[in-house]
Amino acid sequence: MHTKLELYQKVAPLAQLGIWERNLVTGEIFWNPVMREIYEVDEDYVPSDDKSLSYYHDKEGLSQLFCRCRETGEAGSGDFQITTERGNVKWIHIIVQSSFEGDKKGYLYGILQDITVKKETLDSLQHQEERFHQAFDNAPIGMALVSLNGHWLKVNKSLCNIVGYDAADLLKIDFQTITHPDDLDLDLMQMQQLMNGETNSYTMEKRYFHKNGHIIWVLLAVSLVRNDVGVPQYFVSQIKNITERKQQAEILIRERQRLDNIIKSTGVGTWEWHIDTNNMIFNAKAGRIIGYELDELGPDFYQSWQSLRKPEDQEENERQLNICFTRQSKFYACEYRMKHKSGKWMWIESRGKVVEWSAEGQPLLMFGTIADINERKLADQERRRTLEIISAQNSRLLNFAHIVSHNLRSHTGNIQMLLDLMIEEDDDKEKDKIINMLVVNAANLQQTLTHLNEIVKVQENGQQNKKSLNLHNEVVRTLEILSESLRNVDADVAIDINVGITVNYNAAYLESILLNLISNSIKYRQHDRQLKISIAASYISGNLVLEISDNGLGLDMKMYGHKLFGMYKTFHGNSDARGIGLFMVKNQVEAMGGKITANSKPGAGTTFKVEII
Incomplete structure (x- = not known):
């Protein structure tokens, strides 16, 4: 081999260059150590043409490179992919040069460099550039x-x-x-x-x-x-x-300015709700409506407002919000109760509109107002109650007119018929019988007139003679009046009434109500078991409700419920039943501004609930 390779052999490892030489006459091949590292062969490996060529993927391309170099005498180069002895795939750059001496002996020699890292880097950059242009264009x-x-x-x-x-x-x-x-x-x-x-x-x-x-x-x-x-x-x-967004912002500015003008003229509170974060912003008026300054509501206005809303009104509020959020309506509007700082519940009206939506159609931002409608709601409730009373009074008046017409017509018809018979009768004994019958009918007529007169008095005198009464004491006094009757039937009476409860009521009416309802429990008891009577009082929705229950005969409410408080209506066939007691109780309760309801089941007893206003 040529001695000029000695210098290359010294510097080649520093540059990671593989040096090779092939004698075209003898076929002898020289590799330096870097060549063996690139091909991943052992130090004692002896290279050959066939074995060296077998490492290359493009064998034909490499052979052509060598042929051109031999034929032209010019240097050539190329990038080729190989699979090393250990099975690793690499990219190499090869430079080939031919040399012929005077005796026509020839050599091929050159350098070989592992460019795998460089090639992968260039490929990665090319892919990145392609991705950039793809992303750019699309x-x-x-x-x-x-x-x-x-x-x-x-x-x-x-x-x-x-x-x-x-x-x-x-x-x-x-x-x-x-x-x-x-x-x-x-x-x-x-x-x-x-x-x-x-x-x-x-x-x-x-x-x-x-x-x-x-x-x-x-x-x-x-x-x-x-x-x-x-x-x-x-x-x-x-x-x-962002043209559309800017246009919407301009619309929003105009709407907000218009809303500010409305707010100044009406004195309502305002709120701003960032729905995705549940961040709410109130103005000072909104807090003062329910008695608070803003700093008293804390940093989380959304949670504070939720905690002060009456739980019973939460479902309706959610329903109205859903109608707005699903775009069934452009606006949200709901009336609900809030707990004032004083502890009282008050009615407010909240109205709002979504002013910003996400690309997916979800509400993002909402503006709204809060107004104090407590006086209006109380007036509405009072008006409805008045209408109910008027309606009930009209119903009673119609019923009263029907009773008067029917009962008096029956009595006068009987009397007229008896008088006609007496005129035609010649027998004195028969006349005496007719006279006795007239006396009985006259007595019945008098009793009916007495009942009707009592009803009229109830309506006329209901709100008169009111005074403060201790409900517990009145119940105890009524039980003392009925003590003998209760003792005779071995009744078990339980009282659950706070001794501090007082009512502003007509004393005679309260006594009559208690006597009638407790007497009914005694009269319509189950004879095969001990009579149990429960008398309790509690506040429901701010109103006092007196509840009297028993385990007596009970009745079918589907069949008789609509007749229960009717005049002269009886249901159990008792000989002493007149059908006037519950009718009077209902009139007395309603005359005092309250109402009475009943719940009963055959064999299970009856419960009366009297609302005391």
Whole structure:
């Protein structure tokens, strides 16, 4: 081998260069140690033509390279992929040179370098560049490469759509040509700051002139690309069309201004709800409506407001919000009760509108108002109660008229018939019988008139003679009046009434109500078991309710419920039943502004509930 290889053999390992030589006459091949490292063979490996060629994927290409070099005498090179002795795939760069001496002996020699890392790096960069161009060209927002003097170098389709220009037309002009004059100076100033290294990027809202002449609002983000030594090369711009958003913002500003004017004139509270974060903002008036200053409600206004809303009203509030959020209605409106700082429940009305939606159609931002409607609601409740009373009174009046018409007609009809018989009768004994019958009918008529008169008195005198009565004491006194009757039937009476409860009531009516209801428990008891009577009082929705229950006969409410409080209505066939007691109780309760209800089941007993206003 040539002695000139000695120098190469010293420096080759430093440069990681494989050195080889092939004697074209003898076929002898020389490899330096780097060659063996590249091919991953042992130190004692003896290379041959066939074995060396077997490592290459493109054997034909390598053979052609060698042939050209032998035929032309010129150096050649190429990049080839090999599979090493250990099965690893590598890229190598080979340089070939031929040499012929006077005796026609020839050699092929050259260098070989492992370029696998370099090749993979270049491939990765190429893929990245391809991905960049793919992303650039198909980006949903406008993208552009811009020269340092403002000319468009490359633009994508989205940008062309935004400004209305074809790519070819856009590349003929600079961005300054289509920028609104009022926005140009700020844009140029920030570009200069980028080139000076004062900032890495900038973002701004600006206006472009569309090719058709109208204004387009965009959000512009700009960064600068520099070469390896830091010299600016070009700008990368991202442009998003925000015209619709800006228009919506202008509408929002106008609506907010209009709302502010309304608020000032009506004195209502206002709220702003960022729905995705549940962040709520109230004005001072909103807090004062329920008796609080804003700092008293704490930092989490949403949670504070939720905690003060009456739980029973939460479902209706959620329902109304859902109607608005699903766009069944443009507006949200709900009336609900809030706990005032004083501890009282008060009615408020909340109204609102969603002013910002996400791309998926979800509500993001909502504005609204809060108004104190407590007086109006109380007036409405009182009006409804008055209407109910009037309706009940009309019903009673109609019933009363029917009773008067029916009962008096029956009595007078009987008397008229008996008088006719007496006129025609000649027998004195028969006349005496008729007279006795007239006496009985007259007595019945008197009793009916007495009952009707009592009903009239109830309606006339209901609100008169009211006084403060201790409910527990009145119940005990009534039980003392009925003590003998209760003792005779071995009744077990339980009282669950707070001794401090007092009522403003007509004493005679309260006694009559208690006597009638407790007497009914005795009269309509089950004879095969001990009578149990429970008398309790509790507050329900702010009203006092007296409850009297027993385990007596009970009755079928589906069949008799609508007749239970009717006049002269009896249900169990008792000989002493007159059907007037419950009718009187109902009239007395309603005359005092309350109401009475019953729940009963055959064999299980009856429960009466009297609302005391």
